[in-house]
Amino acid sequence: MAPYNKGADNRASDRPRHPNGTPAARSSKHRGFRAAEPTAPRQKQRWDAEERRGRSAQGERPARPNWEPRDSGGQRRPERDDRGGRGFNRDDRAPRRFDRDDRAPRRFDRDDRAPRRDNDDRPRRSFDRDDRAPRSFNRDDRAPRRDNDDRPRRSFDRDDRAPRSFNRDDRAPRRDNDDRPRRSFDRDDRAPRSFNRDERAPRRDNDDRPRRSFDRDDRGPRRFDRDDRAPRSFNRDDRTPRRDNDDRPRRSFDRDDRAPRKFDRDDRAPRKFDRDDRTDRAPRRSFDEPERGKFVPADDVKLAKLQAESTVASDVEGVTFGDLGIGGNISRALQELGASSPFPIQAATIPDVIAGKDVLGRGRTGSGKTIAFGAPLVEKLMEHGGGTKRKMGRAPRALILAPTRELALQIDRTVQPIARSVGLFTTQIYGGVPYGRQEGALERGVDIIVGTPGRVQDLMNKGKLDLSEVVISVLDEADHMCDLGFLEPVQEILSATAEVTPQGNRAQKLLFSATLDTQVAALVEQFLHEPSVHEVAGEDQASSTIDHRVLVVEQREKDRVLEELVAGDGKTIVFARTRAYAERLADQFEDAGIRATSLHGDLNQSRRTRNLQLLTSGRVNVLVATDVAARGIHVDDVSLVVQADAPDDYKAYMHRSGRTGRAGKEGTVVTLVPRGRIRKIEGILERAEIAADLVQAAPGDGIVSELAAR
DNA sequence: AAAAAAG
Known part of the structure; x- marks a missing residue:
């Protein structure tokens, strides 16, 4: 095993060079250091600031949701020494993410990666986001959507989520690869449900969640499709040729199949929606009662929810x-x-x-x-x-x-x-x-x-x-x-x-x-x-503001698909199963010019804290993490969660995906699975009560860049 | 089987 820390001289030659030929020293303390172009990291910051102003101008809710730590927007946290004013000057910190020396001592050998960096425009790319411009064309479509921000209200009042439903329809055209007309059609299929959000509120008023079950039953007939679903999954091979000539429209069939899964609540209904139990307060309040009563044999993996x-x-x-x-x-x-x-x-x-x-x-x-x-x-x-x-x-x-x-x-x-x-x-x-x-x-x-x-x-x-x-x-x-x-x-x-x-x-x-x-x-x-x-x-998750997707990918193409997925401008959290893979992916993304960092148990605590802060502050777009970041962690405006490895169980799925779509905002969760894991992920989705589009994907596919762009 | 959580 090579020593972690090669000499500085060694590494200097590996280091990316600036266009002018000077080594891209990585901090102001290094010779040859050049401050980041003011344009680059700030662009995002300015955008955030505008967005924030827009929100508070509406006066609908405070700039941040009510559980969120006050400081995550860079406000006062004087007692935290490691922040020491850095938050006020992004340029200070921009270079730090290239400070490989800091990271090298981790147990990952950087040297294999050196060659990749040689040909490298990385610093330029990272300092100057304009390199990524092609991607940002799509952003133009999106900017207005986010700017006319009606979403904050949703966090206080679910009824306000109705506008989002309409936005859904807006989004179909935005996809603008018109080879997917069927899909938007399917969206429309689902629209009635969305439009009814307003109507659902009153239903909640008189506390009749059972009615929700009845609603589901309205869709009952479609449940017959359910049986089709499994075969569909396992006959993926049939679909491969279709994909070759890229006729995505077929995916719309998936949508149709998908619906029943989402609404087929019946097996769960007794557990969660059974009001009869609940009319009697005593058993409801007792823990033991529901525990004994609510275990369903078929439910051996997913433990019964507590009667609440x-x-x-x-x-x-x-x-x-x-x-x-x-x-x-x-x-x-x-x-x-x-x-x-x-x-x-x-x-x-x-x-x-x-x-x-x-x-x-x-x-x-x-x-x-x-x-x-x-x-x-x-x-x-x-x-x-x-x-x-x-x-x-x-x-x-x-x-x-x-x-x-x-x-x-x-x-x-x-x-x-x-x-x-x-x-x-x-x-x-x-x-x-x-x-x-x-x-x-x-x-x-x-x-x-x-x-x-x-x-x-x-x-x-x-x-x-x-x-x-x-x-x-x-x-x-x-x-x-x-x-x-x-x-x-x-x-x-x-x-x-x-x-x-x-x-x-x-x-x-x-x-x-x-x-x-x-x-x-x-x-x-x-x-x-x-x-x-x-x-x-x-x-529940099904009523959330998150769009769930599953991409079936070839194992050997997975990393390239991931790279395309995280190339978007929105904040992204990538979940990996192991620390080593999380680290490797973060490195790969960096090498590709994507501002990325990692979070996992192999890092020392100060680096963990710092790397998370890098994402929170927007200095990086991408955080690759193990499940250490799956639960509870709140980062503003994470628009995309990517599961590089499928989660272990439905809970992991729910917690990981819960890193986005917070405070009623929209978010996307993309789960990559190899063909052989389709059945497993479908089981997880079902237990999580989540409906997700499932489609094959390869590097360069439209669906990948489409998901990345958000 | 991995990750997390003490050093």
């Missing part, structure tokens, strides 16, 4: 955080975070948390779960807080656990301002960073711990962290926290928390996830007491 009390968007109209029991200071803090009024999941869970109950909350990805537990948690601490407030060396009284460090950080960014608004302190306890600061914070005394299991356990065992006064514990991504490897530490940690409050009430446990199911049974039985279960009606 459903809240609908219209329930929330006119409700304020104050109405839910949140105090004035916290409400103002929420307002500053962009949460002027509660989202459905928040309206559903906050009162129960404040009432002291254990809560299981299921809300779609990006539906505002962080505030749903964060705000009432702080409120409760105020309540039992009293005299211990701000006492030196006080033990924490609340604990929030997340499965990844990035998510813990992100949660803290939301919870910290809420806590501060009432004089409480949070601290982050997660691995990969020095102990000193965390231990120091604990010694000074904190009120709320936000962290990951490993380090929390570590500090517990070292006697630095006393959880015995923790009266509210939150598990975000709770189902994942029950996975092998997580469950045991989590159990140990929860066991170390208090059982009762100083006032003699039961200590609370809150479990949240977009895919909360009976996987959490072990924890629930062990730690929760008569939890109330909440979900948000009409917010």
Whole structure:
């Protein structure tokens, strides 16, 4: 194995050269460094700024959704040293992404890649986006769509999503490869459903989700097609010739086949929509009941969803955080975070948390779960807080656990301002960073711990962290926290928390996830007491704003297809199964002149944080990640999620795809599968209750560039 | 089987 770090001299010759022949030194500290052309990275920035202005000018909602960390737009985060003003000057940082030396020490040998870079216009390309102009022709079509931004409203009111449906129709012509007329026709087929979004709201008003099932039944006849579907998948070979002469129209047949899959809810209906159970509140609120009752034998892989009390968007109209029991200071803090009024999941869970109950909350990805537990948690601490407030060396009284460090950080960014608004302190306890600061914070005394299991356990065992006064514990991504490897530490940690409050009430446990199911049974039985279960009606994946596609690709063509897919201008997250593949892909994209970076467990924490920030800030367009980024991570305006490897299961699919389409925005999810995995991905889609177009694709195909352009 | 989470 070659040494990681070749000498600087070696590498200098590998380095891309500027047009003028000087080596493209990679930072201002390097000789030969040239600042990025001001045009390049800024173009995107300017566009963002305009977009943002456009939104706030409409005054429809704050510039950011209400769960999103305040700083992700580059606003104040003074306490984060690693940001040190960089966010204000993109040009500073643009070169850094070519700072290969920094990245080299990772376990990936860069040297194989050197030759590719030699012929290289890479720096030019990266510094000057004009090289990519051809692609941006399509952008012209799209710009207006995004500019006349009616979407922000959707995040507050699902009914406002109607315009999007119309946009759908607009989009058909935009595809402008007219060899696909049938497809737009199919779109029209689906349109009635979309247009009816407005009509669906009233239906939700009188809380009749069963009616939704009936709606599905209207489509029942089409279910016969369902049986056709499987053969279709397995007869892919028949279709290959068709593709050769590129007559995409045939895909429209897929659409037809597809519809039934989407609407064939019947097998699930009993589980999720059965209102009869729900008229009786007792069983609904009990965890055990649904667990025993709702396991379906055929459902051995997909665990039964928990029977939940459903809240609908219209329930929330006119409700304020104050109405839910949140105090004035916290409400103002929420307002500053962009949460002027509660989202459905928040309206559903906050009162129960404040009432002291254990809560299981299921809300779609990006539906505002962080505030749903964060705000009432702080409120409760105020309540039992009293005299211990701000006492030196006080033990924490609340604990929030997340499965990844990035998510813990992100949660803290939301919870910290809420806590501060009432004089409480949070601290982050997660691995990969020095102990000193965390231990120091604990010694000074904190009120709320936000962290990951490993380090929390570590500090517990070292006697630095006393959880015995923790009266509210939150598990975000709770189902994942029950996975092998997580469950045991989590159990140990929860066991170390208090059982009762100083006032003699039961200590609370809150479990949240977009895919909360009976996987959490072990924890629930062990730690929760008569939890109330909440979900948000009409917010399943099928009703989301995400367009799902599956591309069947030849294994040897996959990387080239990927490269074309990520070449678009929108922010893209690519998911890979392994760290090595994620790294390799990021390198490949960079070599192709695409601004890309990676996020996975082989990177040290500072690089993980930085690389994620590169995407958040828009300095790169493409993040190639393992499933470390699958859950919870919020990045503004991710327009495309690409699954270079199909997800393991339906949950992974839902969480990965939930990185886009947030706050009611549109997004596209493209999953690449080899021919042999078609059946598998169809099973996943079905369990996720997602309808997706499935089509073969090869490099250079229109469908690929079309998906990339968005 | 991989990834995540402690070092």
